[in-house]
Amino acid sequence: MKDFLRHPLLSSLGVDHGFGTVGSAPRPQCLVLRQTHGTQVLSSRESRSQEGPLEGDGLISGDQGEEVGVFTADCLPVLAAAESGEFVGAFHAGWRGAAAGIVPAGIRRFGEMGKILPADIRVVLGPAIGPCCFEVGPEVWEAVRSNTPSYVQGPRRTLDLWALVTHQLLEVGVPLENIGRIPLCTRCHPDLFFSHRGWGNRRKGRSMLNYIRRERR
Ligand SMILES: [Zn+2]
Numbered sequence: 001m002k003d004f005l006r007h008p009l010l011s012s013l014g015v016d017h018g019f020g021t022v023g024s025a026p027r028p029q030c031l032v033l034r035q036t037h038g039t040q041v042l043s044s045r046e047s048r049s050q051e052g053p054l055e056g057d058g059l060i061s062g063d064q065g066e067e068v069g070v071f072t073a074d075c076l077p078v079l080a081a082a083e084s085g086e087f088v089g090a091f092h093a094g095w096r097g098a099a100a101g102i103v104p105a106g107i108r109r110f111g112e113m114g115k116i117l118p119a120d121i122r123v124v125l126g127p128a129i130g131p132c133c134f135e136v137g138p139e140v141w142e143a144v145r146s147n148t149p150s151y152v153q154g155p156r157r158t159l160d161l162w163a164l165v166t167h168q169l170l171e172v173g174v175p176l177e178n179i180g181r182i183p184l185c186t187r188c189h190p191d192l193f194f195s196h197r198g199w200g201n202r203r204k205g206r207s208m209l210n211y212i213r214r215e216r217r
Pocket residue numbers: 129130131132133185186187188
């Protein structure tokens with residue numbers, strides 16, 4: 001049975017986390033938001049203070065044993081942890097949220113909540129639709145380019161979410177050695193992942209949970 005995928009940058013901190021696959025078990029204890037492809041990042045306390053799931057695309061927790069997560073199919077899941085282990089976060093970045101800066105917004109929120117500097121945060125970019133498969137129209141391309149003008153790609157209009165978000169992380173001061181990737185394309189690996197683009201209606205609405213928990217194992 002396929003399980004959650006993990007990355008040594010976070011595992012070596014002792015932070016429990018996982019990027020979901022088609023076979024990973026549900027985790028009903030995980031806090032999630034109603035995702036909107038925006039840039040709203042909430043603290044887990046804010047999300048727990050109200051009835052029902054709030055809207056947002058990023059959640060940060062500083063509470064021991066608490067788990068936060070995001071659902072993805074082709075969008076990019078991003079999991080982050082302070083090197084001290086005190087704060088963890090999960091972010092959902094499709095092209096719209098990525099272009100608008102959901103991940104830098106999350107890094108800023110680490111600073112506001114726990115005075116955590118970007119240099120002291122580790123970030124892992126999980127499986128997503130890759131540049132091999134993610135051809136975009138001119139309007140998407142323009143939206144990305146106008147929001148991140150220094151992000152330059154080749155002549156083909158294919159979007160590399162891993163490269164885009166890595167570029168943004170470097171811009172806000174997260175060092176390259178603190179940025180990890182699990183560069184598996186969700187569309188190229190239908191045995192491993194749900195992909196809206198790869199599966200069409202056959203798996204419509206299916207998505208994978210990506211979680212991170214503030215707890216030393
Ligand atoms: Zn692909």
